[in-house]
Amino acid sequence: MANLNPAGVFDTSYAQDLRIDRTPRDKLWKNLAFIALLLLPLLSHSSPLGLAWISDQYVSLVARVAIFVIAVQGLNLLVGYTGQISLGHGAFMAVGAYGSAILARELGFSFWVALPVSALLTGAVGLVFGLPSLRVKGFYLAMATLAAQFIIPWALRYPMADLTGGTRPLSVPAPIIGPFAAYAEDALGIDDPLQFTAGDAYFVDVITVVLPPHTGKAPRIEIINPSGDVVPYGDVNVNLLMDGYGNLHSLSYIASKHGDYRVGLVAEDGDEDMPALVRRGKALSFASDIAMYYLIVPLAVLLMFVARNIIRTRTGRAFISVRDNDLAAELLGINVFATKLRAFFLSSVYAGVAGCLLAFERNSLALQMFELDVSIEMLAMLIIGGAGFPLGAMFGVTFIRLLQEAIIPTLRPLLSDWLPQLFPFIDVVNITSAINPILFGGALMLFLVLEPRGIAHRWEIFKVAWKIRPYSY
């Protein structure tokens, strides 16, 4: 056996070694998988095709998995490829999420602008917390990034409470493309409400109220829903625009339910005469789960592809050399500190994109979504999936989400059945609420001990074994 080479795919040139698709068959499978992903929501209950083969919740589940794949892929660039640990990734996601939400709410940015801006902002914050990597490594760096996990949520909760709503949830408008088609302007006076009809799930009416410049307190804009109630301010899908004086200047309201709505101005101090302008038009809305799916999933695939390509560049090779031996990397002329900072920046940009998508997917933000547990969870997803593998993030997130959404719910009734009989002092409520993190910590430990290279490594082994079946050589 000694001199036999195993069968399989062998590279004969460097170019071939660097290729993303090693064989045409690889390419075919990848394309098929992508098409399958794109077809998935069309089979769901709420699809326009009316097939109703799968439940709607799987569509949003896949979308949320895709969001975390983006975030964990960012972590992969940092931990898996550059070897720098970060325990603050959840906080970086919070920067992206709150950054984009605030840009959209307070400055009236559209989603398409808020996404890159908040991603770059997150990258900048990540750079700041990556600075300690100049002097410290390993556990000390973990401590320094842990500080991010304490400082950022604290900053969002207290000093920036005016913008973020502090402990209260923050509503985020759905992304829209438009408004276009039938763009009409009307005058809107005080106590002279304007009637409009909300659109369907995919096309919505966008009402933009433009106030003339004024110095006093801005009039309140009131929106009355079909049942005659005033829509509470926090619950409305609104885009706000401020004028130069910091006053509310314009408001776009995207009706989310069918029916006749009315929008009116209510003067705040005295009945000053202030005719406002109302623009309205149709816009393509991403409020529905399916539309959001088609926004998130292709973006996640694109970012996976970008990450894969970053690794093939000069920068990516510098990442790997810093991970494997930073002293040798420095001797080769690589600026180790700059490389580490680049990794921190890229990783945070990915986290920012994921946070922004999460904000617009959920339509509502709360600080509890970004606590230390989330950072640890993402690290665990990466390790379980396979750190330093291009597909590691995808495997890890999918595995953990499967564990949480499919396996644990089936386990829970079983647990609450026999656990109290075995250990009478255990409270069932306690154990079922904690079972998630318990399995999680356990899985993280077991994976590192038994398969430190994660599921991705197993997948590579499986692929080779499949290719050369039924003979092992």
Added chain:
Amino acid sequence: MFRNKSGEFSWVDFTIDVLRVLIVLAVVVGAWNTLSSGRISLAQWVNLLAAGLSQGSIYALIALGYTLVYGILLMINFAHGEVFMAGAFSAFFLAEALNRTGFLNEQPLLSILLMFMFAGLISMTVAVLVERIAYRPLRGSPRLVPLITAIGASFFLQYAFRGLYGSNFKAYPQVRALQGALQIGDISIPVTQIFVFCSALVLMFGLHWLVERTRIGKAMRAVSENKEVARLMGIDIDWVILFTFGVGGFLAGAAGVINGLFRPQGVNFYMGFIPGIKAFTAAVLGGIGNIPGAMLGGLFLGVIEAIGPNLVLAGLGIPGANQLKDVIAFTMLVLVLIFRPQGILGERLSETKA
């Protein structure tokens, strides 16, 4: 100043030097403002010092666990805070039982000793299990790997305890012998604080004796010096490492009991996290891997936490200075890592160790 070893101007060194001057200035100005305003009397300072020393001795006991393990394996046991929590939690149930039978107040010394032993044994078991399951199989792997398993282990332990006992705070029963205060002139020091400090001192002397005077202590020192050569001398490395984890765990468990008796709000599943990080800071402060350093670092951190906000931050006019206690530990950690990575008593950390 402003120059690196080879004598060139370096922006990094320049920034660090400027930072150093600024920090010294802030401390001096803040302290001067507070002292000259005379807002806090001498008796109050002494009280703060006593509270800081007793809190610091708890940190020191936990820090010893970090430093012992680091000294031998050059690895930081991130799950050590949870070892501390395990001891404090289990001793709570013993204390409850003792209190119900009335034994706790009849024989306070004996029952506290019992609690020490019990919590110490539980913590020791947890520490040894963590070593056996999460660390030993990974001993040769890159340094990041045991850190991540430690995070997994600490997550697992926290939520296992939450799953078993719920997330509420559980307060230790009051021990009557520890109530009251010692009166010296116009200074009164609570008996609990004296008890905490003294018991921590006894435990630290015990550890010192163990490491310096016994056979196994000699083996521990040998292993920390050089594992391969120690093995050649016939020392069972695995056993020594396990023993070290056990000793660290015992001290953490005892610290858990002391913490439970000292702090009225009680124990819960998350209680190990912040003290764990602070004790780690203390260990780094004293020079990680150095036993007297950990003791000194713990006491020092406790005192700084008690006095620092009142002396410096209040003097600089920062509102709610006492709320910033937890931030002080983090800041200290960062400052120590920047200015004196070897700690107060430690040798310089080489590139490979950091």
